[in-house]
Amino acid sequence: MESSSTTPRIVELAAKISSSVSQLQELLSAQGVPSPSFTEDSPERLPANTFGLQDAVLDATTELHELLMEPVRLIFRFCATTNMAGIDAISRFGFADAVPIEGQISFGEIAKATGLDEPHVRRLLRHVMARNIFHEPEPGMVAHTKLSRYFIKPYIKDFVGFGAREGWPAATRMLDAIQKWPLSEEANHTGFSLANDSDKSALELLTADHARAMRLQGGIDAHDHFAGWAATDVAELYGWASIGEAIVCHVGGHRGEVAALLAKRFENLKFLVQDADKVISGAEAAVLDDLKSRIEFKSYDLFEPQIEQADVYLLRLVFQIRNDKETLKILKAQIPALRHGAKILIMEIVMPEPGAIPVWRDRELRAIDMAIGANFNGRNRYLGEWKALLAAADARFHLQRVIVPERSLLSTLEIVWDTSSSAEA
Known part of the structure; x- marks a missing residue:
């Protein structure tokens, strides 16, 4: 987004972030609400009367962050296919259950609890730690953050499992489906069908398998947030x-x-x-x-x-x-x-x-729309x-x-x- 003023856009954005964050913190302090953090007990949502400021900060920080990144590195970030592997590992191997609430555990102990090799555990966990999922309070030790604690919830595990094992393969074949059936709206002419090498629709395949059906239901339940x-x-x-x-x-x-x-x-x-x-x-x-x-x-x-x-x-x-x-x-x-x-x-x-709506929310809706297209047409x-x-x-x-x-x-x-x-x- 280009600015019409003579003030550089990054300076405008920094000023907007500073002003909006100050107002946001004033409102939180006046209501006795803790300032957002990644600590385990940090509240999930901000109060409704701060939503406008939240929108302003999230959109401005996103734009500033992306303006300051080199184009190719930003493209690489948008194309980061490995993110799903790290996140699915939390669900698949039960990492979140292995980490004590308000405590910590070593990489080695997690490896023993999950039956994995310690270097694999360290690689996978440090990959998600770079996204504030878990943290390393001291070298070699793992503790929860606000984000990682959600992976204890069964429906979040199912949601992640569906995304990794059903949604992601379907997404990788979505364009193949569009090329193969460019004018079709049929439910079995999808990336999901191609990924499963089947002429059946996603609903037919998922409901015929209990484990897969439960992952789908978990994905639906997770949207209650x-x-x-x-x-x-x-x-x-x-x-x-x-x-x-x-x-x-x-x-x-x-x-x-x-x-x-x-x-x-x-x-x-x-x-x-x-x-x-x-x-x-x-x-x-x-x-x-x-x-x-x-x-x-x-x-x-x-x-x-x-x-x-x-x-x-x-x-x-x-x-x-x-x-x-x-x-x-x-x-x-x-x-x-x-x-x-x-x-x-x-x-x-x-x-x-x-x-029409803040950029961060717009991106959410378009991601949901893409998933519906890839899986169900x-x-x-x-x-x-x-x-x-x-x-x-x-x-x-x-x-x-x-x-x-x-x-x-x-x-x-x-x-x-x-x-x-x-x-x-």
Whole structure:
């Protein structure tokens, strides 16, 4: 980014960083919040009222860092394929479990605990230590940092395992898939399929193998650390209290986790949870007694005509891994049950246009989008693409508004079924 002033850009950035960090620390001190550090007990998130300053510092430090690097060395850093090997080693060999909480252990002791050669352990751990994952408090000793402690969590291990053993091989073949099937949106025409030497889709292959399916689930669960992704965040993504007494049909609602959370908070809502029979089997037994009268489960295939009438249809993270053909089919399948004024809420990532959000967050979203393409041939759509899909599905789908809560990974497209339209089919 070039500056229009006569002040050199690196000086502008340094001043911005200094000013923003000072303001950030003032806010943290006033609230009694510890300053960020890599110590084991450092808080995961900063307070919400510091988000703007956080954005400013992260974007400015990233730009300054990359401006000061030599171009080829920066390209090498962007292409660092070995990073995944070091990070996967933590998960695969149980390094994080071997290191005591608030203690330390030698490279040699870790080698004995994991059955590895000490030089391998030292190489792998010092590689990730250069990224503040673990640290060496004294020569030859290993201790946790804030980052490395997360590798103790089973779903983080699964997330890393999926990325290394499923996602990375798929990413390396993504361009091969694009070259082989340049116009295809089929789920089995992917880097994942090529990496697995199979004509099956990623979902078919992953769900057929328990260990691989668990890594996939861990990857999904790990995203709960992103604001807006977790089931517990759904209540904040839409103004549920504003719809009054209503029946909400959660299409693809799994085992009713979201329905239970919303029912607990909004007593005026009743829920019908729809998913495949094998998914919802036995789910009713897990519903709290005081919610059972307001949560019902019914078997449903996403591509079959909807027969259940409701005031609101919630489709959350249904379309991300699906191509346009399948997305249109799912949208059209809802039409038979829709009454005038019924709402369809689609909760998905809506891709931002360049420059619309801070650079560090923009990079996150584009990395997620690339992963979805490599593994599933799906994509996170731009708003214009959503509008085009809704128009292609039926003119009576009226996009009323798009709700984008601050920092949320997911947006909510509020769509109203409008039979008064002159374009009614």
